Amino acid sequence: PELAGTAGNLVFTGTEDDPDTLQTLSSLGFSDGSAVSATVRGWHHGRIRATRSPRARELLTELMPGLLAAFSQTVSPDTAFRRFNEFLSNLPAGVQLFSMFYARPGLLDSLAEIMGSAPSLAEHLSRHPTLLDGVLTGRFYEPVGSVSELTEELVESLTEAADFQDVLDAARRWTHDREFQIGMQLLRGMISGEDAGAALSDVAEANLNGLLPYVEEEFQRAHGAMPGGEFVVVGLGKLGGREMTFSSDLDVLFIYRGTEADQIQSAGPRALPLSQYYGRLSQRLVTALSALTPEGKLYEIDARLRPSGAASPLASEVAGFAAYQDKSAWNWEHMALTRARVIAGTPALAADVKIIIHDVLIRARDVDQLVCDVADMRERIDKERATNNLWKLKHVRGGLLDLEFIAQYYQLREACTVPEIIAAETDKVFERLGQYDVINRSAAMDMAQACRLLRRLQALLRLTVGVSRDEKQYPAGVRDALAQAADVDTFDEVKALLMATEERIRNYYAIYVDQPAQAIRDEEEMEKM
Structure with a gap:
C-alpha cells in the first residue's frame, strides 16, 4: 500500500x-x-x-x-x-x-x-483507546439522535451503575463518547457547526434530565422528600439557544415551589426547610455535573444569572422569581431571559415558569431606556473584552455578541405587540423579525445568515484550536475545514468573507442600537443645558 x-x-x-x-x-x-x-x-x-x-x-x-x-x-x-x-x-x-x-x-x-486538531477528543481517545473502533467501523458517523433518544440512551447506561459514584462516572463516559461522536462528524465535515451546537446542547439536556433523578434520590437518603415540592432547571445562554460549543459552560437557573413556602420541611432524618432544601439540592446537582472524577468532568456550571446574582441563594422560589422579574430585574437580565428554556424538572412547575418568562418578555417597556441600557451593557463588555482580532468571533465588534444584542433588544422592544418573534435561537429571531416586518426584511435575513456563518466557524475553531486565535498558527487542515464551513474555496476567501460580514454587522449594530442610543443621550444632554 x-x-x-x-x-x-x-x-x-x-x-x-x-x-x-x-x-x-x-x-x-x-x-x-x-x-x-x-x-x-x-x-x-x-x-x-x-x-x-x-x-x-x-x-x-x-x-x-x-x-x-x-x-x-x-x-x-x-x-x-x-x-x-x-x-x-x-x-x-x-x-x-x-x-x-x-x-x-x-x-x-x-x-x-484528532491528535493535532481536537485536544478534547484526543484526551478522551487517549483515556479510552477502544473508541477508535467506532472510528474504524463507522459507528461514530451515525446520527446522534434526538433529545428524547439521547436521554433514553443515557438512562439505560446508568441503570447498571452500582452506586452514585458509578452513576457519575457512567454519565461522564457516555457524554464524552457522544461529544467524541459529534466532534468527529464536525471534523470530517459531515455536520455543520450549527448541527454540532444543537447536538451538544441536546447531550447537555439529556444529562440534566438523566442525572436529576439520581441526584434527588441520593439527596433524599439524608434529607428525605419534600412533600408537595417541585423543582426545575432553566437553561440560558448557549444551552438555552441550543448553540453550545465544545467548551461551553452551562448557564442555568434553579427554581422551586412548595405548598407553604415558609413552613414545609422535608421528611427525612435530617429535615430541611423548603428554601434550604432546594438550595442544597441545586448545589448537589451542580457538583454532580462539575466534579472531577476518574472519568473527568461534565460541565462548568454558571448560575450567576439568577435573581440578584451570585450573592443570592442558588435556587429561587417561583413566586419570588416572578416578583423579581416583574419589579426589580434590570433590562440586561430580561435580555438573558430571551434565551431561556426549561430543561428538566417537574412538568407542572415547568409550564408555569414558561408562562412567567413569556409574560416578562411580552410586557411593554420604555424603549428609550431599553436601547440605552443595551448600548451601555455592550460598551461595558467591550471595555473588558475588546479585541481587534476578527477570529475572536464572540467579542470582536461585528461578532456574535453584537448580533445577540440586536436580537435581544428587538425582542424586548417589540414582543409586546408581536410575540411571535420570541425565540431562543438568535438566527430564528432575525428570521421572524423579517417575517413580521419588524425590521427591514433584507437586513434581517442578512443578519440571520451572518449568525449561522459565525456559529459554524466558531464551532470548528473551539474544537480545533481552542481559545487561540492566531491565524498564522492555523494548519492546512483547519484552514480547509474553515473554507468548507464557509462554503468558499480557500482560506483567504474565508478571511475576506469574515471581514465583510463583521463590517456589515457593525453597521447594523450602529443603525439599530448605537445611533438611537446616542441620539437619546444627546437629547438628554441638551435638555440639561
Missing part, C-alpha cells in the same frame, strides 16, 4: 539521536526532535505494551514516515505526537491497530487530525 512519505532520513535505531533524523524532524515542524526521536526509539525497544511483539515493531517502522508526515500537518506536531504517545501507551497491543493503519493509510490522517 502507498503510505505518505517524507523527504529525508528517519533512523530510530541505537541509543543516540541520528543528526539527519533530527534535521528531518525539524523540517517537518517538530520543535523538539530529540524528544520525538527518544520516544520512537523507546517504542522500537518495546518499552510499551503496544510494541512488544516483533511484528508490531516491524509494522511501526513502515508506518513512521506516514505517521510523522500526518502529524506535521497539525496545529502543533509536537503536541499531536505527545498525545499519540499517550494513546499508544494505553493500548494493550499494537499489531491489530498497526495492521489497520497499514491497510488503510487514510486512517493515519484521521488519527492525526
Whole structure:
C-alpha cells in the first residue's frame, strides 16, 4: 500500500539521536526532535505494551514516515505526537491497530487530525483507546439522535451503575463518547457547526434530565422528600439557544415551589426547610455535573444569572422569581431571559415558569431606556473584552455578541405587540423579525445568515484550536475545514468573507442600537443645558 512519505532520513535505531533524523524532524515542524526521536526509539525497544511483539515493531517502522508526515500537518506536531504517545501507551497491543493503519493509510490522517486538531477528543481517545473502533467501523458517523433518544440512551447506561459514584462516572463516559461522536462528524465535515451546537446542547439536556433523578434520590437518603415540592432547571445562554460549543459552560437557573413556602420541611432524618432544601439540592446537582472524577468532568456550571446574582441563594422560589422579574430585574437580565428554556424538572412547575418568562418578555417597556441600557451593557463588555482580532468571533465588534444584542433588544422592544418573534435561537429571531416586518426584511435575513456563518466557524475553531486565535498558527487542515464551513474555496476567501460580514454587522449594530442610543443621550444632554 502507498503510505505518505517524507523527504529525508528517519533512523530510530541505537541509543543516540541520528543528526539527519533530527534535521528531518525539524523540517517537518517538530520543535523538539530529540524528544520525538527518544520516544520512537523507546517504542522500537518495546518499552510499551503496544510494541512488544516483533511484528508490531516491524509494522511501526513502515508506518513512521506516514505517521510523522500526518502529524506535521497539525496545529502543533509536537503536541499531536505527545498525545499519540499517550494513546499508544494505553493500548494493550499494537499489531491489530498497526495492521489497520497499514491497510488503510487514510486512517493515519484521521488519527492525526484528532491528535493535532481536537485536544478534547484526543484526551478522551487517549483515556479510552477502544473508541477508535467506532472510528474504524463507522459507528461514530451515525446520527446522534434526538433529545428524547439521547436521554433514553443515557438512562439505560446508568441503570447498571452500582452506586452514585458509578452513576457519575457512567454519565461522564457516555457524554464524552457522544461529544467524541459529534466532534468527529464536525471534523470530517459531515455536520455543520450549527448541527454540532444543537447536538451538544441536546447531550447537555439529556444529562440534566438523566442525572436529576439520581441526584434527588441520593439527596433524599439524608434529607428525605419534600412533600408537595417541585423543582426545575432553566437553561440560558448557549444551552438555552441550543448553540453550545465544545467548551461551553452551562448557564442555568434553579427554581422551586412548595405548598407553604415558609413552613414545609422535608421528611427525612435530617429535615430541611423548603428554601434550604432546594438550595442544597441545586448545589448537589451542580457538583454532580462539575466534579472531577476518574472519568473527568461534565460541565462548568454558571448560575450567576439568577435573581440578584451570585450573592443570592442558588435556587429561587417561583413566586419570588416572578416578583423579581416583574419589579426589580434590570433590562440586561430580561435580555438573558430571551434565551431561556426549561430543561428538566417537574412538568407542572415547568409550564408555569414558561408562562412567567413569556409574560416578562411580552410586557411593554420604555424603549428609550431599553436601547440605552443595551448600548451601555455592550460598551461595558467591550471595555473588558475588546479585541481587534476578527477570529475572536464572540467579542470582536461585528461578532456574535453584537448580533445577540440586536436580537435581544428587538425582542424586548417589540414582543409586546408581536410575540411571535420570541425565540431562543438568535438566527430564528432575525428570521421572524423579517417575517413580521419588524425590521427591514433584507437586513434581517442578512443578519440571520451572518449568525449561522459565525456559529459554524466558531464551532470548528473551539474544537480545533481552542481559545487561540492566531491565524498564522492555523494548519492546512483547519484552514480547509474553515473554507468548507464557509462554503468558499480557500482560506483567504474565508478571511475576506469574515471581514465583510463583521463590517456589515457593525453597521447594523450602529443603525439599530448605537445611533438611537446616542441620539437619546444627546437629547438628554441638551435638555440639561
